[in-house]
Amino acid sequence: MPEVKKPNPARRNERSRHAILDAARELIREVGYAKVSIEAIAARAGVGKQTIYRWWPSKGAVVFDSFLALSGDPEEGEGMALPDTGDIEADLKLVMRATVAEFADPHFEAPIRALNLEIISDSDLAAQYREKLARPVEDVKKARLRAAQQAGQLAADADLDLVLEVLYAPLYQRWLHRSGPLTAEYADALVDVTLKAFRP
Amino acid sequence: MPEVKKPNPARRNERSRHAILDAARELIREVGYAKVSIEAIAARAGVGKQTIYRWWPSKGAVVFDSFLALSGDPEEGEGMALPDTGDIEADLKLVMRATVAEFADPHFEAPIRALNLEIISDSDLAAQYREKLARPVEDVKKARLRAAQQAGQLAADADLDLVLEVLYAPLYQRWLHRSGPLTAEYADALVDVTLKAFRP
Amino acid sequence: MPEVKKPNPARRNERSRHAILDAARELIREVGYAKVSIEAIAARAGVGKQTIYRWWPSKGAVVFDSFLALSGDPEEGEGMALPDTGDIEADLKLVMRATVAEFADPHFEAPIRALNLEIISDSDLAAQYREKLARPVEDVKKARLRAAQQAGQLAADADLDLVLEVLYAPLYQRWLHRSGPLTAEYADALVDVTLKAFRP
Amino acid sequence: MPEVKKPNPARRNERSRHAILDAARELIREVGYAKVSIEAIAARAGVGKQTIYRWWPSKGAVVFDSFLALSGDPEEGEGMALPDTGDIEADLKLVMRATVAEFADPHFEAPIRALNLEIISDSDLAAQYREKLARPVEDVKKARLRAAQQAGQLAADADLDLVLEVLYAPLYQRWLHRSGPLTAEYADALVDVTLKAFRP
């Protein structure tokens, strides 16, 4: 056993933790992910480098945590629920248009690409991402889809994971590869295609 | 005008160019993309660093070019064509199963992730990727889909770009995020969904 | 007045004090003076760093104290006295040969060099050294020389400090600079030279 | 064979070398040897740290070299010769008084102590010191002493190394340990003692 010294989380300085995550987010926005250094994060946060290395294994982990912290630590996934007017098509179009608008917002560009770089190249972070960020969101989406199934608007035997993939993956890929325009029409088209594919 | 010195491509040493691209590919496979340095590529290729900087603007560009070179410099997209048995479902399932198998091959893991990291973070490379690598492949796929349209197996007004996205993006996303298993059944399911969505 | 907090020596933990001095001496022997850190001393002694900083101002002071403690805390200088056979030449040669042997002992090398580094670079410690370690030893040596003066073996007006310097400084310098062999013959030569110089 | 990369001295940048040695000397004078860091030397010299590490193994080696460079690279020891009036006593007193004055000069304090710390704790540097700095000086001193022997002012069989030690070591020790005043009288006393000891 190599017997690595592990720090005692009880003594952790909450003020420093916050300052580090804030600094990380600010720097990503200002200079772009690739140019952010741990040194710069430490300096900006007014913190010793060791305090970062003590609690995070890599720059990626810090950046990732800064997104986690941003997402508000929702404890339970309550508070965010999809609209349910009884019309699944209308509801999905509403949500997809909002998502498209979000992706198209240049303000989100740098941080979200940074997050994606992390989870693509580090499978541990990818697992954390699925667990802590993606899953809660997917769960509320699936809840809405399940309601649609019960209302007979979706095939009862539809694989909801697959439904979500067909709905979102094309949008995600377009954004990631910049391979096409992200418009409200595109959002609508994805909803139409998905509903047609999974109609009862 | 700052009048940047630009080298004369006519004088370029082809032997060095090849050695550099080969070294880049080897190193990515051996140590992983993130740990590859220009220094290491130069050393492995038996070339001065300046010879790399003279012809490529960044590590990403070298890596990207090493993939371009690998894809065989097809000049025209001939030589690769999708099977056409007349049965679009069977043909697509064949192709998708092969694609799934390719993505699942651990041998391709590192280089393809490296390539994706490049094009995600560098929009210039992303444009080149679309132009030089993605487009030719998409063109042959679209040719097969167009044949299906003419055979009445796909809606005549289907947006073929969208068809390809619905078909491939879910698979791509699963692979990128490691968010689910890549199996032959999954390949079939994607084909079924897509055909249902774009049925005439 | 800045009103520095000063600890109450009455409450000092004697067990910790000993553990620290022992640890310091052990570490100097094991890894050499330059590589000894307060952190390592504290860890070895099973003591908090603050307990060292509370009682010593610097690493040098700890090391120095560890030598003081080693020298046995003789209270009064009794117990050690130079041989006095009545023959100053024979007595000095005995003592000088012993000294040469001591310096040549590799076991003493590291610690004594460490001590010398301290007193060379820190004049406070140098003063303490002269007072607490050097003076008592010099006093017994001078006592023997004074007896020799009274016996007419040394000039009555000889400056005994100077006699000791002529006797010991060459040996000390040879050891410090490793500029020549330390042998019994060398010890004898120094005694001969000194006696010739200060003959009545 | 570990096959360490060794730089090619022919390509060494002389301007950088000078800047480093100058910066080292300046910093020792300004802040004291212990507080000089390689980082600070590099910054002051306008040089990358690697350029220091490429050519010197340690801070001590840089500092030592800065003294070597200062001593003027005398090629042959010519140019400096001791006075020879025919009167060894007068000549030695002249030289010793000058030496005492030099040691007492507070301007020389810091650098010479720094040099001594180096050669005391690093036997490699000590050997270089003897070879490159001490020996040439000793040689000219011995030449003068040899003349005195031929003039019958010193015993013909006197060990000149020993003579020099008796003459200089007490002075050196006093300075190093700050154990007594360095005065012209002291210089004279040392000459008197030495001449008496080594009289024919």
Next chain:
DNA sequence: GAATAAGCGAGACGGTACGTCAAGTCTTCGC
């Protein structure tokens, strides 16, 4: 005998410097 205060172990903290690696630029030398 309980209350209180000091010393203590532990170790997290903001820092400085370490010695290493690589980036991208500039220089030299050999073919």
Next chain:
DNA sequence: GCGAAGACTTGACGTACCGTCTCGCTTATTC
């Protein structure tokens, strides 16, 4: 006269310790 080799400045890496600062815990007076 080009290009390999590699020295240069720069800057970040991750580590080791510095000296300071809480934490609980033990111990030893003081009321």
